[in-house]
Amino acid sequence: xxxxxxxxxxxxxxxxxxxxxxxxxxxxxxxxxxxxxxxxxxxxxxxxxxxxxxxxxxxxxxxxxxxxxxxxxxxxxxxxxxxxxxxxxxxxxxxxxxxxxxxxxxxxxxxxxxxxxxxxxxxxxxxxxxxxxxxxxxxxxxxxxxxxxxxxxxxxxxxxxxxxxxxxxxxxxxxxxxxxxxxxxxxxxxxxxxxxxxxxxxxxxxxxxxxxxxxxxxxxxxxxxxxxxxxxxxxxxxxxxxxxxxxxxxxxxxxxxxxxxxxxxxxxxxxxxxxxxxxxxxxxxxxxxxxxxxxxxxxxxxxxxxxxxxxxxxxxxxxxxxxxxxxxxxxxxxxxxxxxxxxxxxxxxxxxxxxxxxxxxxxxxxxxxxxxxxxxxxxxxxxxxxxxxxxxxxxxxxxxxxxxxxxxxxxxxxxxxxxxxxxxxxxxxxxxxxxxxxxxxxxxxxxxxxxxxxxxxxxxxxxxxxxxxxxxxxxxxxxxxxxxxxxxxxxxxxxxxxxxxxxxxxxxxxxxxxxxxxxxxxxxxxxxxxxxxxxxxxxxxxxxxxxxxxxxxxxxxxxxxxxxxxxxxxxxxxxxxxxxxxxxxxxxxxxxxxxxxxxxxxxxxxxxxxxxxxxxxxxxxxxxxxxxxxxxxxxxxxxxxxxxxxxxxxxxxxxxxxxxxxxxxxxxxxxxxxxxxxxxxxxxxxxxxxxxx
Amino acid sequence: xxxxxxxxxxxxxxxxxxxxxxxxxxxxxxxxxxxxxxxxxxxxxxxxxxxxxxxxxxxxxxxxxxxxxxxxxxxxxxxxxxxxxxxxxxxxxxxxx
Numbered sequence: 001x002x003x004x005x006x007x008x009x010x011x012x013x014x015x016x017x018x019x020x021x022x023x024x025x026x027x028x029x030x031x032x033x034x035x036x037x038x039x040x041x042x043x044x045x046x047x048x049x050x051x052x053x054x055x056x057x058x059x060x061x062x063x064x065x066x067x068x069x070x071x072x073x074x075x076x077x078x079x080x081x082x083x084x085x086x087x088x089x090x091x092x093x094x095x096x097x098x099x100x101x102x103x104x105x106x107x108x109x110x111x112x113x114x115x116x117x118x119x120x121x122x123x124x125x126x127x128x129x130x131x132x133x134x135x136x137x138x139x140x141x142x143x144x145x146x147x148x149x150x151x152x153x154x155x156x157x158x159x160x161x162x163x164x165x166x167x168x169x170x171x172x173x174x175x176x177x178x179x180x181x182x183x184x185x186x187x188x189x190x191x192x193x194x195x196x197x198x199x200x201x202x203x204x205x206x207x208x209x210x211x212x213x214x215x216x217x218x219x220x221x222x223x224x225x226x227x228x229x230x231x232x233x234x235x236x237x238x239x240x241x242x243x244x245x246x247x248x249x250x251x252x253x254x255x256x257x258x259x260x261x262x263x264x265x266x267x268x269x270x271x272x273x274x275x276x277x278x279x280x281x282x283x284x285x286x287x288x289x290x291x292x293x294x295x296x297x298x299x300x301x302x303x304x305x306x307x308x309x310x311x312x313x314x315x316x317x318x319x320x321x322x323x324x325x326x327x328x329x330x331x332x333x334x335x336x337x338x339x340x341x342x343x344x345x346x347x348x349x350x351x352x353x354x355x356x357x358x359x360x361x362x363x364x365x366x367x368x369x370x371x372x373x374x375x376x377x378x379x380x381x382x383x384x385x386x387x388x389x390x391x392x393x394x395x396x397x398x399x400x401x402x403x404x405x406x407x408x409x410x411x412x413x414x415x416x417x418x419x420x421x422x423x424x425x426x427x428x429x430x431x432x433x434x435x436x437x438x439x440x441x442x443x444x445x446x447x448x449x450x451x452x453x454x455x456x457x458x459x460x461x462x463x464x465x466x467x468x469x470x471x472x473x474x475x476x477x478x479x480x481x482x483x484x485x486x487x488x489x490x491x492x493x494x495x496x497x498x499x500x501x502x503x504x505x506x507x508x509x510x511x512x513x514x515x516x517x518x519x520x521x522x523x524x525x526x527x528x529x530x531x532x533x534x535x536x537x538x539x540x541x542x543x544x545x546x547x548x549x550x551x552x553x554x555x556x557x558x559x560x561x562x563x564x565x566x567x568x569x570x571x572x573x574x575x576x577x578x579x580x581x582x583x584x585x586x587x588x589x590x591x592x593x594x595x596x597x598x599x600x601x602x603x604x605x606x607x608x609x610x611x612x613x614x615x616x617x618x619x620x621x622x623x624x625x626x627x628x629x630x631x632x633x634x635x636x637x638x639x640x641x642x643x644x645x646x647x648x649x650x651x652x653x654x655x656x657x658x659x660x661x662x663x664x665x666x667x668x669x670x671x672x673x674x675x676x677x678x679x680x681x682x683x684x685x686x687x688x689x690x691x692x693x
Numbered sequence: 694x695x696x697x698x699x700x701x702x703x704x705x706x707x708x709x710x711x712x713x714x715x716x717x718x719x720x721x722x723x724x725x726x727x728x729x730x731x732x733x734x735x736x737x738x739x740x741x742x743x744x745x746x747x748x749x750x751x752x753x754x755x756x757x758x759x760x761x762x763x764x765x766x767x768x769x770x771x772x773x774x775x776x777x778x779x780x781x782x783x784x785x786x787x788x789x790x
Contacts, residue, residue, distance in 0.1 A: 068750070075756050412739075446724060469771060472764075473767075
């Protein structure tokens with residue numbers, strides 16, 4: 001079913017694209033859809049292009065796993081549109097014709113500006129392209145059961161067909177189609193979440209395609225004596241103990257015990273056993289394997305496996321069952337004590353375990369404000385998937401997924417993902433850096449939106465500055481509504497108890513699956529068209545920048561319109577192919593993180609020059625060029641020197657030259673400063689003759 | 694710089710631009726207040742505010758709704774005044790310079 005719906009969505013996108021592509025004739029048709037898109041359609045297309053897979057899957061997942069902190073992205077992503085509407089939209093339309101560099105260069109007519117602006121569009125587009133491509137792969141892997149790279153290749157190929165074939169016209173209508181679908185699906189899911197309400201026993205047990213099985217994790221009462229525990233259960237032995245600092249609360253130590261215990265098994269043919277592991281019948285070949293062995297007791301057969309349990313001493317001491325993925329020193333991977341298989345997969349986690357007394361076990365249907373109030377209540381307890389990774393003395397690498405209980409009042413306020421509060425025993429500098437990191441991200445989101453290349457090109461697809469303003473207002477309405485709905489999708493995913501502890505990105509589709517396979521298939525299909533819509537916009541922006549801005553500077557002679565369109569199509573194919581390669585190469589990168597970086601690069605490279613060109617009369621061409629180049633250079637350099645990249649290179653993150661991950665707080669002011677200093681220093685330089693405006 | 698007296702269209706553009714900048718600054722202040730509260734007084738964000746919601750949710754949703762309201766107000770203020778021929782819509786049909 002998922003595959004069919006998925007193919008239907010891709011076919012619809014291609015149909016929309018092919019139907020509209022015949023209007024993409026000529027240079028105006030290819031690059032700016034003849035500036036004839038009605039403002040209403042342009043506004044929804046803004047939403048369809050802007051709301052990327054990071055907004056849909058990424059934010060829902062972050063809210064489901066980290067509560068309110070995920071919603072901070074929603075707020076930042078929307079707030080940036082204020083700058084776009086009030087400051088950028090109309091002047092951009094009035095001053096430009098094809099690309100952002102047109103508007104920037106109108107006063108100066110300086111080839112260097114065109115070159116720098118074109119370069120900046122190319123860099124930011126590629127930065128933004130990578131997480132979208134990676135997201136496509138992440139999506140198809142569990143949904144269609146095909147490898148990650150196939151998702152990337154499918155997206156790349158479809159987008160090349162859309163952009164190279166139909167240019168901006170097809171891109172616009174594909175984005176319009178996607179924007180409408182995205183709002184419709186988010187609204188439907190929200191209504192379903194409100195109608196179902198919240199219950200403390202909502203743990204769906206059905207299993208379907210693409211999902212992960214549900215399971216009620218067990219608890220064992222224990223007696224604690226020093227570092228050892230006594231379990232009153234036949235055949236159980238404690239093998240190992242491991243204590244780690246809880247990275248979610250900072251000061252509490254988490255203690256895990258590895259228990260060797262027996263699970264019922266029956267002989268399954270001459271050469272294997274079927275064992276009951278975490279609610280599933282798992283087939284094991286032979287009578288023993290790495291970490292497990294068959295045992296007989298009182299004439300019955302069991303499999304002895306080793307599993308990790310978490311010590312909980314908040315009430316009477318007990319061990320709570322967890323899930324663990326263990327990579328042994330010989331490379332063998334075990335999940336929950338047995339080899340991973342279609343039956344032995346990661347189980348879903350999460351849910352609401354307590355509600356305020358007045359609701360009993362279920363709230364029943366609730367209104368939109370009531371649902372958020374229930375989640376923010378201090379008597380509500382949510383169970384969130386948490387993970388910790390460590391190495392054992394035997395050289396195994398163990399990742400434990402456990403459920404962490406949290407009061408609603410903590411879940412629904414900032415602090416879970418961005419640790420902003422000073423913690424006991426934490427050095428003051430750590431608190432300061434955490435805060436700077438957060439401010440830096442919020443700054444980049446606010447200033448980055450209006451400087452994103454695939455947003456900037458959409459001001460040229462409408463006939464007038466008035467239409468540019470109106471379509472931006474439609475965009476704010478649609479995107480604002482969508483981001484409000486993300487809150488419901490996120491908390492709805494927690495309430496459904498259907499979170500995949502290994503990937504937060506699947507939270508929205510899994511929430512949809514808790515309402516049935518059809519909604520699951522549609523949600524997944526829409527998520528995929530979201531990638532197509534955003535990637536089309538990015539490739540279109542890159543195509544315009546190369547064909548219109550860079551080529552003019554490299555060829556240095558007038559280029560015919562036909563040649564420009566041909567170049568645009570070739571660039572679309574090349575950038576699409578580069579996107580495929582990068583999407584496969586960076587498959588392990590965190591999608592949301594990369595998007596945050598793309599905003600920072602866009603804000604640093606483009607926004608200072610845009611604002612100063614409009615509002616500061618002393619701005620010079622040299623100032624603009626310096627600002628763009630320093631903006632790109634400094635933001636990219638700071639990202640490469642950040643703790644996150646440092647640990648990816650294999651070094652200790654604490655020794656990274658740049659102490660925070662988000663570059664915006666340094667690179668944005670630096671770009672502004674460079675613009676002012678260089679402009680003041682070049683006041684007496686002869687400026688190129690302005691074009692008539 | 695241009696010393697001639699501005700046309701009605703140009704002065705309307707300037708007025709719009711001035712309104713836009715003021716509204717951006719006002720919104721930036723509200724946004725900065727939100728970021729500052731989250732960073733320096735996160736505990737306050739848990740305090741109950743409107744409709745049984747805490748301050749974090751009220752302020753966050755408020756910022757989104759305020760953006761939509763500001764957009765609508767700005768659009769009202771940007772309506773073409775009587776007597777301004779052609780309004781602000783510099784038509785560029787055909788996508789050619």
